[in-house]
Amino acid sequence: MHIPVIDISPLYNETNDTNKYTVAQAIDTACQNSGFFYVTGHPITAERMLTIRKLSEQFFALPAAEKQRISIKLSNNHRGYGETAAEQLDPSKPGDWKESFDMGLNLPAGHELIGPKRPLYGPNQYPESIEGFQQILEQHYWDMLALGKKILSALAIALNINEDFFDSKFTHPLSVLRFLHYPPRTAHKDETGAEVQPVAAGAHTDYGCITILWQDDLGGLQVQDVNGNWVDAPPITDSFVINIGNMMARWSNDRYKSTPHRVYSPSSEERYSIPFFVEPDFDTDVSCLPNCCKEGEAPKYEPISAGDWMIYCFNSTYAYRTEASTAET
Ligand SMILES: O=C(O)CCC(=O)C(=O)O
Numbered sequence: 314m315h316i317p318v319i320d321i322s323p324l325y326n327e328t329n330d331t332n333k334y335t336v337a338q339a340i341d342t343a344c345q346n347s348g349f350f351y352v353t354g355h356p357i358t359a360e361r362m363l364t365i366r367k368l369s370e371q372f373f374a375l376p377a378a379e380k381q382r383i384s385i386k387l388s389n390n391h392r393g394y395g396e397t398a399a400e401q402l403d404p405s406k407p408g409d410w411k412e413s414f415d416m417g418l419n420l421p422a423g424h425e426l427i428g429p430k431r432p433l434y435g436p437n438q439y440p441e442s443i444e445g446f447q448q449i450l451e452q453h454y455w456d457m458l459a460l461g462k463k464i465l466s467a468l469a470i471a472l473n474i475n476e477d478f479f480d481s482k483f484t485h486p487l488s489v490l491r492f493l494h495y496p497p498r499t500a501h502k503d504e505t506g507a508e509v510q511p512v513a514a515g516a517h518t519d520y521g522c523i524t525i526l527w528q529d530d531l532g533g534l535q536v537q538d539v540n541g542n543w544v545d546a547p548p549i550t551d552s553f554v555i556n557i558g559n560m561m562a563r564w565s566n567d568r569y570k571s572t573p574h575r576v577y578s579p580s581s582e583e584r585y586s587i588p589f590f591v592e593p594d595f596d597t598d599v600s601c602l603p604n605c606c607k608e609g610e611a612p613k614y615e616p617i618s619a620g621d622w623m624i625y626c627f628n629s630t631y632a633y634r635t636e637a638s639t640a641e642t
């Protein structure tokens with residue numbers, strides 16, 4: 314499997330359409346083949362990522378009680394701290410050996426979009442004791458969203474639809490910025506006595522539109538090829554790894570591939586990564602994109618709203634969400 318490295322700087326050069334088109338073609342091809350690619354030439358600076366990584370380290374170093382005060386279990390809209398093993402990406406394996414912090418669009422309580430019809434909207438939960446945390450993260454959130462929209466504009470160009478087709482679908486995005494911390498893992502023996510390396514994050518596909526991943530220098534991200542083999546997606550300086558999620562696969566009538574991946578790290582060192590999940594507004598109509606269905610054929614999937622799709626996906630991964638909903642009924 315080939316995971317291409319694509320320099321997207323031409324997408325920011327408004328005057329040269331030929332170069333833009335070449336980049337759009339390269340992205341479109343990668344999304345049809347592996348569903349994974351790297352981007353370089355983006356506007357998020359190394360200095361910014363260092364600042365964000367430091368905030369992540371500071372956050373996970375807080376006392377457990379302080380992190381639990383903003384537990385995701387206390388949030389109606391899936392924001393805050395998730396302890397190790399809270400998320401089980403591969404249902405056949407134990408919970409993932411990672412802790413997480415999720416933030417998104419910070420809507421104040423009482424905002425008109427918040428309500429039982431749209432359960433993913435609402436306020437964030439922030440730690441109190443880290444200076445600048447909220448302000449820096451919220452700035453970073455919008456900068457990452459702008460990058461996501463730029464990548465989507467390339468898909469629009471490749472699909473021969475209006476370049477800003479996706480733009481209007483991100484006024485109140487469900488996008489999420491996530492800190493992940495994988496504490497040291499040690500190898501253990503299975504029942505036959507064979508040494509087993511722990512899987513840090515189980516095999517899964519992402520739920521949403523596209524994911525933009527920053528990973529530290531440790532490595533461990535692996536992508537599954539069509540034969541079921543795991544291929545390393547090692548860190549590349551100043552790049553992000555981009556992958557297609559299930560919503561975009563559905564939206565594009567399976568033109569684009571949502572490919573299984575995992576974090577498999579034999580290391581006893583700790584690992585940090587920072588995914589940004591690019592998801593549109595809750596009410597976005599996810600029905601077959603223009604030019605993604607052959608003439609005379611019906612699209613493969615029924616229309617669904619982006620929000621309903623995300624809720625359906627979350628409920629199958631987080632035990633606490635289904636426990637809570639069972640308790641309510
Ligand atoms: O930590 C990583 O490198 C990947 C995380 C991931 O795949 C996810 O959160 O969906």
Ligand SMILES: [Fe+2]
Pocket residue numbers: 517518519524574
């Ligand atoms: Fe993922």
